[in-house]
Amino acid sequence: MPWQGRVAFVARTRLTAEERQEELLDAALTAFSTGGYAGTTTDQVARLARVSQPYVIRIFGTKQQLFVATVQRACDRIEQRFQQAAAESPTLESLGAAYDDLLAQHELITVLLHGFTASADPAIGPVVRDRFGRIYRTVRDLTGASETEARDFLAKGMLLTCLGAMRVAGPDQVPREPWMIDLLGDHEA
Amino acid sequence: MPWQGRVAFVARTRLTAEERQEELLDAALTAFSTGGYAGTTTDQVARLARVSQPYVIRIFGTKQQLFVATVQRACDRIEQRFQQAAAESPTLESLGAAYDDLLAQHELITVLLHGFTASADPAIGPVVRDRFGRIYRTVRDLTGASETEARDFLAKGMLLTCLGAMRVAGPDQVPREPWMIDLLGDHEA
DNA sequence: CCCGGTTGTAATCGAATGATAACTAACGTC
DNA sequence: GACGTTAGTTATCATTCGATTACAACCGGG
Numbered sequence: 001m002p003w004q005g006r007v008a009f010v011a012r013t014r015l016t017a018e019e020r021q022e023e024l025l026d027a028a029l030t031a032f033s034t035g036g037y038a039g040t041t042t043d044q045v046a047r048l049a050r051v052s053q054p055y056v057i058r059i060f061g062t063k064q065q066l067f068v069a070t071v072q073r074a075c076d077r078i079e080q081r082f083q084q085a086a087a088e089s090p091t092l093e094s095l096g097a098a099y100d101d102l103l104a105q106h107e108l109i110t111v112l113l114h115g116f117t118a119s120a121d122p123a124i125g126p127v128v129r130d131r132f133g134r135i136y137r138t139v140r141d142l143t144g145a146s147e148t149e150a151r152d153f154l155a156k157g158m159l160l161t162c163l164g165a166m167r168v169a170g171p172d173q174v175p176r177e178p179w180m181i182d183l184l185g186d187h188e189a
Numbered sequence: 190m191p192w193q194g195r196v197a198f199v200a201r202t203r204l205t206a207e208e209r210q211e212e213l214l215d216a217a218l219t220a221f222s223t224g225g226y227a228g229t230t231t232d233q234v235a236r237l238a239r240v241s242q243p244y245v246i247r248i249f250g251t252k253q254q255l256f257v258a259t260v261q262r263a264c265d266r267i268e269q270r271f272q273q274a275a276a277e278s279p280t281l282e283s284l285g286a287a288y289d290d291l292l293a294q295h296e297l298i299t300v301l302l303h304g305f306t307a308s309a310d311p312a313i314g315p316v317v318r319d320r321f322g323r324i325y326r327t328v329r330d331l332t333g334a335s336e337t338e339a340r341d342f343l344a345k346g347m348l349l350t351c352l353g354a355m356r357v358a359g360p361d362q363v364p365r366e367p368w369m370i371d372l373l374g375d376h377e378a
Numbered sequence: 379c380c381c382g383g384t385t386g387t388a389a390t391c392g393a394a395t396g397a398t399a400a401c402t403a404a405c406g407t408c
Numbered sequence: 409g410a411c412g413t414t415a416g417t418t419a420t421c422a423t424t425c426g427a428t429t430a431c432a433a434c435c436g437g438g
Contacts, residue, residue: 002255003380012366014403014404014405015412015415016414016415017414017415020399020415020416021390034309036225036228036306036307037228037307038224038225038227038228038407039225039226039227039228039307040396041394041395042395043395043396051416051417052416052417052418053347053395054396054397054398054399054416054417054418054419055415055416055417057398058397058398058416059414062396063395063396063397069299076247079406094207096424102406105393107190110300113305113306113351114306116302116351116354116355117225117303117306117354117355118225118228119355120223120356125355125356125363128355129355129356129357129363129366131392132355133366133368133369135289136368136371136372137368144377147371148374151348151371151374152344154348154372155341155344155345155347155348156344158344158348158350158351159340159343159344159347159348161351162253162305162321162347162350163346164303164307165305165308166308166314166318166321167308167309167314167318167319168316174314174318177318177322179322179325180322180328181338182336182339182431183340183343184327185337185340188291198403203384203385203386203433203434203435204385205384206385209386211386230424230425231425231426231427232424232426240386241385241386241387241429242425242426243386243387243388243389243426243427243428243429244385244386246426246427246428247385247386247427247428251426251427252405252425252426252427303382310434343390344420
């Protein structure tokens with residue numbers, strides 16, 4: 001019975017390439033957000049998505065393109081979240097609360113940070129710069145914030161992002177020390 | 190003549206382990222600042238320091254320990270720079286100027302950022318958190334800044350750090366777009 | 379002068395990794 | 409119900425990389 005091992009596989013649902021791509025991007029978001037670009041293997045992504053590693057490559061071409069697609073998607077979602085927040089109240093405070101939410105979910109923000117640190121790669125840098133520039137514009141357009149206000153907003157965001165990467169903010173937090181409480185301010189996340 | 194190839198090697202200076210360690214840390218700083226922890230090989234560090242790869246391992250034990258030592262050293266230098274600036278003028282403005290200098294040199298700051306993104310590694314995270322906490326304390330102690338002032342200071346710093354990683358600030362800059370000018374503000378670096 | 383300790387290298391290894399190739403099974407359609 | 413197309417796999421490969429081992433050259437002291 002050389003079959004048995006395959007039953008589980010055969011039972012798995014067959015998806016269209018587009019659907020599978022979505023699942024893979026979800027998995028890639030999780031994987032890259034913890035390991036970063038260089039520190040994550042395509043096999044880790046594949047296992048998370050319960051798919052074979054070569055299939056990941058076949059769909060995205062290269063690991064690099066998979067990472068870029070993941071960053072794009074993360075930025076799409078971040079902008080969407082901001083737009084949603086602005087729809088309720090078009091203020092920096094509202095977007096700030098949305099950012100706290102994103103930080104609590106951790107993955108979108110962290111993948112963006114990993115994008116920053118992978119910007120030395122000529123195929124990644126341009127995309128990351130473009131998306132960060134778009135986020136800046138989005139913030140200003142949605143809230144009408146001044147140049148200075150938007151800069152301060154993003155600065156606070158970047159500090160929280162770094163704290164998130166250090167596991168000081170967001171889920172899976174480390175035991176809190178005094179300096180962490182100071183730096184977190186009123187952001188309880 | 191199985192000798193000839195070795196002449197170049199023999200001509201190289203012999204250093205004490207401690208001296209060599211310093212040279213290796215310099216090389217590691219450069220290498221890790223562009224590639225990050227996972228994206229840099231011990232061989233790259235070795236070539237930069239003009240030393241064989243196994244010797245790098247012998248001196249530092251593991252790549253992980255080399256990275257940790259590099260982060261420690263980078264943070265030492267950052268704190269030293271702050272102390273030096275505070276000796277001239279113990280104000281946030283003075284430290285801010287010092288930060289701009291560090292950003293222009295690029296490597297110390299970038300390695301710290303790579304430390305953040307490598308914090309998921311249980312051997313790296315604690316060190317990075319400890320050092321960042323120390324930097325916060327250093328800023329407050331040197332300038333007498335309030336909790337809020339220090340937080341804003343570090344927030345601005347983290348924004349600039351991220352911009353540096355994206356090659357928007359610091360050396361080897363990308364062509365400037367409007368949003369970059371906005372976010373850089375008066376930091377010409 | 380030689381000998382123990384130190385600095386450093388070459389050779390090599392095993393595991394991991396991204397990518398390719400060849401193959402298989404399911405689905406829709408005529 | 410055969411057939412082309414699409415989804416997905418297993419097997420495999422060439423590299424790369426961190427680490428180990430064994431060895432070589434240099435140096436200072438007795």
